[in-house]
Amino acid sequence: MSKYWSPLAASLVPYVPGEQPKNxxxxxxxxxxxxxxxxxxxLEAIREAANGDLRLxxxxxxxxxxxxxxDYYGVRPEQVFVGNGSDEVLAFSFAAFFNPAEPxxxxxxxxxxxxxxxxxxxxKAELIPLNERFxxxxxxxxxxxxxxxxxNPNAPTAILAPLDAFRGLLARNPDHVxxxxxxxxxxxxxxxxxxxxxxxxxxxxxxxxxSRSLAGMRVGFAVGSEELIEGLNRVKNSFNSYTLDRPxxxxxxxxxxxxxxxRQTVERVMLTREAVTDKLRQMGFHAADSGANFVFITHxxxxxxxxxxxxxxxxxxxxxxxxxxxxxxxxxxxxxxEEMDAFIAALQTILAAEGC
Amino acid sequence: MSKYWSPLAASLVPYVPGEQPKNxxxxxxxxxxxxxxxxxxxLEAIREAANGDLRLxxxxxxxxxxxxxxDYYGVRPEQVFVGNGSDEVLAFSFAAFFNPAEPxxxxxxxxxxxxxxxxxxxxKAELIPLNERFxxxxxxxxxxxxxxxxxNPNAPTAILAPLDAFRGLLARNPDHVxxxxxxxxxxxxxxxxxxxxxxxxxxxxxxxxxSRSLAGMRVGFAVGSEELIEGLNRVKNSFNSYTLDRPxxxxxxxxxxxxxxxRQTVERVMLTREAVTDKLRQMGFHAADSGANFVFITHxxxxxxxxxxxxxxxxxxxxxxxxxxxxxxxxxxxxxxEEMDAFIAALQTILAAEGC
Numbered sequence: 001m002s003k004y005w006s007p008l009a010a011s012l013v014p015y016v017p018g019e020q021p022k023n024x025x026x027x028x029x030x031x032x033x034x035x036x037x038x039x040x041x042x043l044e045a046i047r048e049a050a051n052g053d054l055r056l057x058x059x060x061x062x063x064x065x066x067x068x069x070x071d072y073y074g075v076r077p078e079q080v081f082v083g084n085g086s087d088e089v090l091a092f093s094f095a096a097f098f099n100p101a102e103p104x105x106x107x108x109x110x111x112x113x114x115x116x117x118x119x120x121x122x123x124k125a126e127l128i129p130l131n132e133r134f135x136x137x138x139x140x141x142x143x144x145x146x147x148x149x150x151x152n153p154n155a156p157t158a159i160l161a162p163l164d165a166f167r168g169l170l171a172r173n174p175d176h177v178x179x180x181x182x183x184x185x186x187x188x189x190x191x192x193x194x195x196x197x198x199x200x201x202x203x204x205x206x207x208x209x210x211s212r213s214l215a216g217m218r219v220g221f222a223v224g225s226e227e228l229i230e231g232l233n234r235v236k237n238s239f240n241s242y243t244l245d246r247p248x249x250x251x252x253x254x255x256x257x258x259x260x261x262x263r264q265t266v267e268r269v270m271l272t273r274e275a276v277t278d279k280l281r282q283m284g285f286h287a288a289d290s291g292a293n294f295v296f297i298t299h300x301x302x303x304x305x306x307x308x309x310x311x312x313x314x315x316x317x318x319x320x321x322x323x324x325x326x327x328x329x330x331x332x333x334x335x336x337x338e339e340m341d342a343f344i345a346a347l348q349t350i351l352a353a354e355g356c
Numbered sequence: 357m358s359k360y361w362s363p364l365a366a367s368l369v370p371y372v373p374g375e376q377p378k379n380x381x382x383x384x385x386x387x388x389x390x391x392x393x394x395x396x397x398x399l400e401a402i403r404e405a406a407n408g409d410l411r412l413x414x415x416x417x418x419x420x421x422x423x424x425x426x427d428y429y430g431v432r433p434e435q436v437f438v439g440n441g442s443d444e445v446l447a448f449s450f451a452a453f454f455n456p457a458e459p460x461x462x463x464x465x466x467x468x469x470x471x472x473x474x475x476x477x478x479x480k481a482e483l484i485p486l487n488e489r490f491x492x493x494x495x496x497x498x499x500x501x502x503x504x505x506x507x508n509p510n511a512p513t514a515i516l517a518p519l520d521a522f523r524g525l526l527a528r529n530p531d532h533v534x535x536x537x538x539x540x541x542x543x544x545x546x547x548x549x550x551x552x553x554x555x556x557x558x559x560x561x562x563x564x565x566x567s568r569s570l571a572g573m574r575v576g577f578a579v580g581s582e583e584l585i586e587g588l589n590r591v592k593n594s595f596n597s598y599t600l601d602r603p604x605x606x607x608x609x610x611x612x613x614x615x616x617x618x619r620q621t622v623e624r625v626m627l628t629r630e631a632v633t634d635k636l637r638q639m640g641f642h643a644a645d646s647g648a649n650f651v652f653i654t655h656x657x658x659x660x661x662x663x664x665x666x667x668x669x670x671x672x673x674x675x676x677x678x679x680x681x682x683x684x685x686x687x688x689x690x691x692x693x694e695e696m697d698a699f700i701a702a703l704q705t706i707l708a709a710e711g712c
Contacts, residue, residue: 004533005453005583012591014592016593035411037408042410043410046403046405046603047403052393054394054402054569055570056384056389085598095364097362116594215410215414216601217603218414227361235364235365241373242574244574246573
């Protein structure tokens, strides 16, 4: 605590990102990164952007990337907003659409940054408990609110909800924004982007960090009605006019231009996910069907914290959340087949040592 | 206006950045970009960063860059914060150190984003008028305040204040942060970074966009006491954990490693600035001595708006602010000698047509 901190800064409980080890000795299954590199076209675009034009500011309106995303999803450019990772897009959204007078709703078990954003912008949050199977209880969101935030698939549960459930929610909340965080939607889910044509209150947020292997470039985006996108631009231009640098813009455009590579890597991750899920279940783990690039697992006999520590000793990082309801679960990113073989082998060693 | 906007979003008056033309036909003297490319080492670092590791998040703590900046300025790594351009660092600073209960002070004529940040974070701003020579009246800042924001050199006036004036201000405001925005300090000024050893309330903000020719990469930083840097990190980690992408981190590190190139380009800009200032004065313009990479000029007979429009017709962009006190001034970035020759020639044509 410092006398120089504002009351806001003093009150914050910041988000804690997953560990980014400084050396490479670990198998990293802890931050939901894609095990495959970005499209070679994206890498080439970054190299091409490394020229004297970097002395110039990037386009603050990000026109070229916005037009690319609009084309890709069949919406108008005025319906697309891009930001410095989906985290920034989410932060701007909390500022743009929610207000302190009414509670915003999100699940009790979900991306832990939502609560942090709510505190940062002085918003009341009402946490809606997931049901006992960790599914989103959509009917529980039918209550007075100032906005709803729902990831699909949810994290860290990995559970995908059907698009029709969102249709109902959007129709019953015509006066408030329903933010659908689709960070992981490309791994087999159906995007709600198509709903923005029907519902002016639907804001769909995605990232290039997961399915497009560009976590290191920080690009996220939102698709919604023009009035929502205008609201986001108002906030952005009151905070930071130039949020995406030139190589990031170039890489993102190139990624959307390489559909074949995108499809191929996403499918490989999904195939590995199915195989790993089967093996984990055979070993006694509970794992719900995953719609993401990670699985969320618990074992009836060995505590998650014990597994976490033992895996780390064997050079494998996974994510553990010391939170109510999920403190006996692990979130495990889907890596390459080789990485997952090593993960499964390590688990077998640990379980054997525990007498399972 | 949309019913989905928060009261905050509805109330904002966003910042308007200088024009970034989509084609290259213009001589761009409107956004204070460096006319010389970034260090070749920075470009090479970006190319090297364009590899498969981009699938991984960047280091959220930006350790390597922070250590490089700390070494460069002779401070501890705990005294350095980096962000996505100095605009983001400034925005985080307004959130971290100022509070709605007390007015923050900054000049009436200064970087127009300060007022926007104040509104965004619900802060009261008290504008202190520059004196009639557009100098910062330091004695006028000796009043009750919740923090002070002062650029040095000031923008768009280009006028540099002596470091001793900041010493006095820091000493007389021990309970509040004095933020010194040194976006342009490398063009001949003496940095206040050395003051952070004496004054725990000094926060010095700089950018790599101007003197290091990296506007296209979005890197800024702050140097201050450990408690101030911790405050910034609290805010950052409540907003966006990964603000700098991997190529930006690599480019910034490489830039600080190429001191010779940095010195050379800065000196070229300063030499051109002195020559241009002389020529402008010979043509009847008033131009205060500039400590930045731009000059701030006014002509006794031809209106600034007229000059702006006529220059644009001749393919030259400069910056005009339709604001009280400075609506008859132009801010003109220092380009290459060739660009400035074209600028001077265009002005001569315009003045001749006006009978001057």
